Amino acid sequence: MSSRPVPRESIALMDGYHSPQIDVEVRLNTNESPEPPPRAFAAAVADAIGDVAWHRYPDRAATELRTRIGALHDLGPEQVFAANGSNEVLQTLLLTYGGPGRAAAMFEPTYALHSHLSRITGTSVAEGERGPGFALDLGEVERVLRTEQPAITFLCSPNNPTGVVDSPDDLRTVLDLVEEIGGLLCVDEAYGQFASHSALDLLGDDTPLVVSRTYSKTWAMAAARLGYLIGPAWVVSELEKVVLPYHLDAMTQIAGTIALDHLDAMNSRVAALVEERGRLVDRMADLPLEIWPSGANFVLFRPTTIEGREVWQQLTERSVLVRDCSSWPRLDGCLRVTVGTPAEDDRFLNALREILV
Ligand SMILES: Cc1ncc(COP(=O)(O)O)c(C=O)c1O
Numbered sequence: 001m002s003s004r005p006v007p008r009e010s011i012a013l014m015d016g017y018h019s020p021q022i023d024v025e026v027r028l029n030t031n032e033s034p035e036p037p038p039r040a041f042a043a044a045v046a047d048a049i050g051d052v053a054w055h056r057y058p059d060r061a062a063t064e065l066r067t068r069i070g071a072l073h074d075l076g077p078e079q080v081f082a083a084n085g086s087n088e089v090l091q092t093l094l095l096t097y098g099g100p101g102r103a104a105a106m107f108e109p110t111y112a113l114h115s116h117l118s119r120i121t122g123t124s125v126a127e128g129e130r131g132p133g134f135a136l137d138l139g140e141v142e143r144v145l146r147t148e149q150p151a152i153t154f155l156c157s158p159n160n161p162t163g164v165v166d167s168p169d170d171l172r173t174v175l176d177l178v179e180e181i182g183g184l185l186c187v188d189e190a191y192g193q194f195a196s197h198s199a200l201d202l203l204g205d206d207t208p209l210v211v212s213r214t215y216s217k218t219w220a221m222a223a224a225r226l227g228y229l230i231g232p233a234w235v236v237s238e239l240e241k242v243v244l245p246y247h248l249d250a251m252t253q254i255a256g257t258i259a260l261d262h263l264d265a266m267n268s269r270v271a272a273l274v275e276e277r278g279r280l281v282d283r284m285a286d287l288p289l290e291i292w293p294s295g296a297n298f299v300l301f302r303p304t305t306i307e308g309r310e311v312w313q314q315l316t317e318r319s320v321l322v323r324d325c326s327s328w329p330r331l332d333g334c335l336r337v338t339v340g341t342p343a344e345d346d347r348f349l350n351a352l353r354e355i356l357v
Pocket of ligand 1: 030031084085086087088111156159160188190191213214215216222225226227
């Protein structure tokens with residue numbers, strides 16, 4: 001038998017990304033929007049797709065989409081990099097500024113793809129710890145940045161899976177440190193619209209800061225795979241060199257542009273989800289749970305009387321799926337629930353009460 005070719009060692013030893021897609025009635029495990037985009041959006045996209053020149057490559061620069069996204073933030077298209085989900089944005093950033101001989105810093109627990117994509121791109125992982133309540137520990141940030149001199153420092157605010165939002169002062173302090181060591185700060189704001197402030201306020205032409213966002217959550221468009229980064233034009237032009245030509249297909253560009261015609265609908269959905277998050281947390285407070293305050297569309301909690309894994313299992317048996325973080329480092333026994341519709345959240349709350357009380 002011929003021998004099988006092996007991937008490079010760091011890939012062979014790697015665990016892939018796992019998020020079970022189980023068929024249940026109530027899916028509260030991947031922080032998606034509980035409602036599809038407005039009907040008028042789907043109709044306009046269907047119409048526009050009818051006019052696609054299928055035999056031609058799409059606009060490689062995604063000019064219209066980037067212009068419209070830029071306008072949303074009072075910036076020009078040259079400050080916008082768009083890709084297939086913010087995961088591709090982060091991967092492109094790592095391929096460009098990371099790689100062999102370079103490090104990326106992150107403060108755990110945080111979004112698993114920051115370390116996963118670093119390893120995939122051959123970037124070494126400089127891992128720091130968060131402090132009590134999963135807040136940033138600025139002393140630890142300084143220690144990691146000064147000793148590891150990372151080319152990229154990742155923050156995630158609101159952080160996944162904890163929901164913790166970094167304060168404007170903490171963001172400023174980390175940015176100053178990053179600037180001092182000659183690195184680049186990437187603030188992953190996949191859930192930015194659910195929080196009360198954003199790192200977007202700190203952007204500047206000579207500031208080594210980029211902010212990534214996604215259409216998957218607030219825009220209710222996880223199926224389309226579209227994310228973007230806002231940053232200085234000199235970063236965007238480096239990223240454009242690295243990403244595959246024509247990576248963003250015509251349909252995605254159309255969907256992303258048309259979505260921006262529905263900004264009011266998106267804003268009112270975000271407001272409704274924030275309100276529903278408050279109701280969910282209030283109801284959860286009556287149960288034997290430790291709960292972390294969240295600035296996102298999900299809530300991290302730890303059952304205090306029954307093992308988290310057992311609670312996850314029993315919720316799944318009741319056709320309610322949440323994210324099982326119970327075996328993740330630093331999150332012993334924790335589960336994460338996405339804010340759903342009030343009816344979905346009631347299913348979750350009733351099931352949880354049945355299990356715990
Ligand atoms: C913090 C964070 N960043 C990025 C992403 C990736 O989003 P997408 O690739 O769908 O834009 C997610 C998805 O769950 C996330 O939680």
